[in-house]
Amino acid sequence: MLSELHTLRDKVTGLTDSAVASVDGILIASDTDEVRPDVLAALAAAALGLGKSTGKEVGMGELREVVTRCQSGHIVVYAIADSALLVILGDEGLDVARLHLESRPAVVRLRETLSA
Numbered sequence: 001m002l003s004e005l006h007t008l009r010d011k012v013t014g015l016t017d018s019a020v021a022s023v024d025g026i027l028i029a030s031d032t033d034e035v036r037p038d039v040l041a042a043l044a045a046a047a048l049g050l051g052k053s054t055g056k057e058v059g060m061g062e063l064r065e066v067v068t069r070c071q072s073g074h075i076v077v078y079a080i081a082d083s084a085l086l087v088i089l090g091d092e093g094l095d096v097a098r099l100h101l102e103s104r105p106a107v108v109r110l111r112e113t114l115s116a
Helices: 002-011 037-057 096-115
Strands: 015-022 027-031 065-070 073-080 084-091
Touching: 002 015, 002 027, 002 096, 015 037, 015 096, 027 037, 037 065, 037 073, 037 084, 065 096, 073 096, 084 096
Parallel strands: none
Antiparallel strands: 015 027, 015 084, 065 073, 073 084
C-alpha cells in the first residue's frame, strides 16, 4: 500500500501527502511529511461521509470523490469500495487532471489489496 502512495507522489506534480484510511477514520497507511496522518484520516472520513450523504440525497448515485480547493492547495478524497478511502493533499501547483488519471487505477489496486 505504501508503495502505491509513493508512486502517486512520484507521478503527480504538486502532490504533497497521502493516506489510506477506513471509512470510520482509522489510519491504514500514510505517506505524509508535516501532516498528522491520524488526524488526516479522521477528517477525510468525515468529508467522505458528507459527500456520500449529499450524493445520495440529491440522487446522483455512488460517490467517487470529494475535491476541496483551499487557498493554498487541494484536498481530494477518493472512495475505495465501501470500507476505505484514499486522501490526497496537494499544493497550489497540484496537477488535478493528472491526479485523477493516476488515482483511479490506484484506487482499484488499493481495493484489491484491501480485499486480499
